[in-house]
Amino acid sequence: MPELRASRRGLLALGGAAVAGAAASGALAGCDGDGNGSKAATPVDAKVPFYGAHQAGIATAAPARLAFATYDLTVSGSPEENRAALRELLQTWTAAAAAMTEGKQVPGDSTTLVAPPADTGEAYGASPANLTITFGVGPSLFDDRFGLAAKRPAALADLPKLPPENLDPSRSGGDLAIQACSDDPVVAFHAIRNLARLGRGTVVMRWSQLGFGKATSNGSAQETPRNLMGFKDGTRNIDGTDAQRMDQYVWVGNETDQAWMRGGSYLVARRIAMRIEAWDRDFLADQQHVFGRYKYSGAPLTGSKEFDTPDFGAKDSSGQPVIPVGAHIRLAAHENNGGIRILRRGYSYTDGIVSASGELDAGLFFIAFQKDPRKQFVPLQRSLGAHDALNEYIQHVGSGLFACPPAVSGPDRYWAQELLG
Amino acid sequence: MSRPVPTRALRAAALLAVAGLVITGCSKSKDDAASAKGATKVKIEITDDGCKTTPSSISAGAATFEVTNTSASKVTEAELLQKSGEIVGEKENLTPGLSGTFSLRLEAGSYTVYCPNAKTEKATFTVTGSAAAPSQDPAVKTALDQAVSGYKQYVIAEVDKLVPATKQFTDAVRAGDIPGAQAAYAPARYYYEEVEPVAESFGDLDPDIDARLDDVEDPSQWTGFHRLEKALWADKSLAGMSPIADKLDTDVAKLKSLVATTDYQPAQLANGATELLNEVASSKITGEEDRYSHTDLSDFQANVAGGQKAFQLLVPALQKIDPQLASQVTQEFTDVLDALKPYQHSAGVFVDYSTVSDDQRRVLTQKVDALAEPLSQVAAKVTG
Incomplete structure (x- = not known):
């Protein structure tokens, strides 16, 4: 849509000066907030309960760091043998995850001098720093290897093609997924590393992604963080403490065709590469029109404060919508999507530079939780994919879909026990 | 220009001092004391x-x-x-x-x-004095004694084959016979790679025999198999290589005399086997080992075979201690060697490693990791 873009730009350039003024005043406030937030020390006892009804790491306010990994099973036996191997793996993993979220070492002997320590040790003595370890299973688990096809939830349908996307198979999919979040990056990495090691011979890591500077707020108590484009992200997100909305949009309820998923949620992960260099060259007013918000205050273009409700009907003096037709917040808004909401929990990422171009390899590792991706993420992304002005600056390059079962209720249970039991 | 240097040196020293404090602090923690109980x-x-x-x-x-x-x-x-x-x-x-x-x-x-x-x-x-008698089942003790004496015989036998195989290779080098030397290169190395951890325990001997270009500070002092490999495949000239060939013969003979009197402990067999697998993952699968000849898969097989031999000697004892671990590791060794088979033309002759794709290398690495992880548990089991 080059012509659309050109006209939008032309229009915006005219009003640029006024917009720039508003933005500058917001900048100071933004700086203050940042300074206070990033220096808060993590208390040693910052622990998130592992056992319960719902898995931690979904409603839980997102800590600063992410380590995400997907794993493929390498089993080659009969479905019964393969299920037994998977069961054993999940028993081991669940026990290790419970220990790590408590700030303890991976169970086993780590002091015998003549044996490799059971725990790799890099998080030894560190606070768990709000570590959560969230587990999910991908659509591929329900192929013929495990004899589980009849237990595949309808909501775990493979994601359809969602143009414009350019998915790299080596950064997509996986039989199992682990989302580890903590305020300490070492603690988060330690989790996916030790689970990989414990699964050696049964699983191999398929891909992994580290994330920093939680790019999306999911709690009312949090200062809304910014993505790498410099915009606040998650202003209108579901607040994890809002039990009613969590039940309505995020937790799987009685509507599911698979009882083992009741109390769980579906995770969609998308590695969204940003064309950072091009974005950084875009003039401020255009950046703000792409999002539909002021860069520094985070207010919608029709408001003055971050949490003002956007007025999608508002027109300027020339009769054009104040929040442009292709603005990201317009297309993503629940008002414009039949009331659809998702819980987002994204993180910024960078993996150095793209060797072919020398440009930064960075973007948003988008994570969303929901009741049913077919009715939530998929229609939302179709709408964004078709019209979002942001598409000029981003590309979806990796993808994953996982069914996260409910939490384990106590130490005698393991992840997805109802699925495998 | 000279001023920044001392400043920098000072600063580096200060940093190290801080690092030292941290390490000292850690070593005094309760658990470290417990670990050395x-x-x-x-x-x-x-x-x-x-x-x-x-x-x-x-x-x-x-x-x-x-x-x-x-x-x-x-x-x-x-x-x-x-x-x-x-x-x-x-x-x-x-x-x-x-x-x-x-x-x-x-x-x-x-x-x-x-x-x-x-x-x-x-x-x-x-x-x-003598170490407190390990509280070991006498049958286990006997099996372990047999394992270490069996390993000693194995190392001696393989180094006995290494000497003439190396001579065949170095003779071709001295004769300026490039195709002959190329053909003899991988077969000679095979015997060395089988017992490499043993050779590594003799100080400078392993670097003299097996160093790669990036292991040496001064390339003019570089000796051993890989120096000749570069001459054969990259330089395509054997000019000046006779002294290198002579030294390789001498070093291999030195190895032969050292292994004749070297004894092992059960844990060394197990740890040596794990080291061999780590060798595979760190230098063979990356293609660094034989970067000019691309004969990495022959070394790969030799490392696995050497590790398997050490492990198999431990199996009778391990079966009495942890039968599940014994059968798991036995199976994983078979899986790794099976994974190598598609790349083998004939006994000991493999495809050019540069033709093996990244995806294929990844699968090989994952098989090696799946073996090495349980294998790393064996040493503690066989230590009295």
Whole structure:
């Protein structure tokens, strides 16, 4: 849509000066907030309960760091043998995850001098720093290897093609997924590393992604963080403490065709590469029109404060919508999507530079939780994919879909026990 | 121009001092003390004059050596050598302010603490008495005794084959016969790669025989198989290579005489097997080992075969200690060797490694990792 873009730009350039003024005043406030937030020390006892009804790491306010990994099973036996191997793996993993979220070492002997320590040790003595370890299973688990096809939830349908996307198979999919979040990056990495090691011979890591500077707020108590484009992200997100909305949009309820998923949620992960260099060259007013918000205050273009409700009907003096037709917040808004909401929990990422171009390899590792991706993420992304002005600056390059079962209720249970039991 | 240098050096020293404090702090924590429970503590203080070992005599059994360098600038490592000269433990790269530990189980005898570049490089260290009799099933003890003597015979036999195989290779080099030398290269290396961890325990012998270009500071001092490999495949000239060929023969002969009198402990067999697998993952699968000839898969097979031999010798004992681990590791060895088969033309002859894709290499690595992880548990099981 080059012509659309050109006209939008032309229009915006005219009003640029006024917009720039508003933005500058917001900048100071933004700086203050940042300074206070990033220096808060993590208390040693910052622990998130592992056992319960719902898995931690979904409603839980997102800590600063992410380590995400997907794993493929390498089993080659009969479905019964393969299920037994998977069961054993999940028993081991669940026990290790419970220990790590408590700030303890991976169970086993780590002091015998003549044996490799059971725990790799890099998080030894560190606070768990709000570590959560969230587990999910991908659509591929329900192929013929495990004899589980009849237990595949309808909501775990493979994601359809969602143009414009350019998915790299080596950064997509996986039989199992682990989302580890903590305020300490070492603690988060330690989790996916030790689970990989414990699964050696049964699983191999398929891909992994580290994330920093939680790019999306999911709690009312949090200062809304910014993505790498410099915009606040998650202003209108579901607040994890809002039990009613969590039940309505995020937790799987009685509507599911698979009882083992009741109390769980579906995770969609998308590695969204940003064309950072091009974005950084875009003039401020255009950046703000792409999002539909002021860069520094985070207010919608029709408001003055971050949490003002956007007025999608508002027109300027020339009769054009104040929040442009292709603005990201317009297309993503629940008002414009039949009331659809998702819980987002994204993180910024960078993996150095793209060797072919020398440009930064960075973007948003988008994570969303929901009741049913077919009715939530998929229609939302179709709408964004078709019209979002942001598409000029981003590309979806990796993808994953996982069914996260409910939490384990106590130490005698393991992840997805109802699925495998 | 000269000013920034001392400033920088100073700053680096200060940083190291801080790092040293951190390490010292950690080593005093409760759990580290617990981890060395029952082990005799020995302090080795590195100084430019020599290494001070306190105490200089201990009783046989588990020992933890704490090596510290407070201010020595010329000496940065301490090694513990057996009477035969074999390194049994060491701590390297200890610049001033740093400390580190190594732990091992020592039999009675006379040892040497070796601090290279110190004024007095060597000091005697004595271990007296005998280690408390391991509470081991006599049948296990017998099986382990057979394992270590079997391994000694195996190493001697493979090095016996290495000597003439190397001679065939070096003869071709001396004769300027490039195709002949190329054909003899991988078969000769095979016997070396089977027993590499043993060769590595003899100080400079392994670098002299098997160093790669990036392992040597001065390329003009580079010797061994890979120097000749470069001449054969990259330079395509054997000019000036006869002295290198002669030295390789000498070094291999040295290895032969050393292995004739070297004895092993059960844990060394298991750890050596794990090291061989680590070798595969770190240098064969990356294609670094034989970067000019692309014969990496032959070395790969030799490493796995050498590790499998050591493990198989331990199996009778391990079956009595942990039968599940014994059968798991046995199966994983089979899986790795099976995974290699599609790349084999005929016995010992493999496809050019540069034709193996990244995806294929990844699968091979994952098989090796799946084997090496449980294999790394074996040493503790067979240690009395």
